[in-house]
Amino acid sequence: MNSLTSRQLKALETREKLLKTSLDLFNKHGFEHVSVEQITKACNVSKGTFYTHFPSKYDVILEKFKELDSFYSTVEKNIDRTLPASEKILLLYQEQMKYLTNVVGKDLLRTVYTAAMTNQVEQDHYLVNPQRMIFQIMNTYIEEGIRLGEFRQDLEVSQFQAIIQRCMRANVYDWLIHNENFDLAAEMAQFTSIVLDGLKVENK
Template sequence: MVKRQLIMEKALELFAKQGFEATSVQQITDYCGISKGAFYLSFKSKDELIIALIDQFMMQIISDIDYLVINSNVEKLLYDFYYAIYYNFQKHSDFAKVIMKEQSQTLNKELILKMKYYDKLIEKSILRMIERLYGDEVEEIQYDLMFSIKGFMNTYSQLFVFYNVPLDLQLLSVSLAEKTNLLAQHMTIPFVSRELLHLLEPLNEEITGEQILDNLEQIIGEMDESIEKESLMLLKQHLQEPVYSIAIVKGLVENIRSHPHCKWISYLLRGYYGF
């Protein structure tokens, strides 16, 4: 296992148990069985490690959501969306709880900006889902509907944070899908306009081919020989000198989509090529 990934996995276990602030670099290195020098070869600080873990956590969730928003059958899209949200939250519940707690307490500007950035990406996927589901019928209320969906996501996530009881994810997803459809059908008074949304927090950061190449090179260097690595290398070559049809590019991206270390790059590539 690559040492950077080992540190991230072991630190994740400690953070989930103790929280960010209560866990020291010394504890992390002891738990990993490495020296502090080895730690600082991978991460400049504990804060950098925390950001890397949040990146990994949010990238996987957002890439999964974006994929199903584009590819799920419209009739079950809302259910799939809510189920994916809460399945990921339940699967990583210990770390998700830590993130929610740290968000409410942190003064780390980089962490705050990072979470705002991912929040805007989630909004982008929700708006795409609304477009697929309802089209022009909800044009005037689409942003209010988007905030309502985010409200459902945030409010019901408290069931996982504050109550240690088994939850029926299927029933929860069906219930929230019904509530969302009722709002879409009967909401008549819009409040959030496109202009207001942009004033609140515009998302202007567009990914470039050069940035994707940098990501590809890093991932390729970390991966063992596999069909995913071969696909990554072909995608890198295509970015540098386009030779494949869009169908082949989609196939290569599909090859890497399910690999845990490739979810974000597949998300970036889908956005870059527009599929």
């Protein structure tokens, strides 16, 4: 394996500095109140340097947030393939909520959700991007549940997916606005179980 050159190492250091400084500023002042110019001044670099590493300030957040995708892949591999599709969905969400609580944390998620609600982010932003790993895994479980007769046949996979996504976003939002007594994993499990019960064949 080739070692990185001093220039490459310097570029990585600059990228990490931009990432950390941006997140700190977003958390302190709010995403919509922080400009690229403020970030670059705090890091003592040019705007051109910023855009070399990140297409936009929202991409700074996503760079950190996308670490979740590799986590989802690991979780999916450890889920018992013989379980019903609804149980697989609940297990995936349970692990996701634990990760958000213990690793990602409220500060970063507040920034992501706030940024997603501003006009500075494209409509098809990362939170709802169908190419996200978690949604691809969910689609597999939904298709399996429909094929095996566990889930209703009168909804398209995309409709089913939209309902399940809203379970996740609604619970995360509630967690962000409540105090520390809100158990994200437990609330997600209860809420999503109720929704999934309504999507099963036997409850038609």
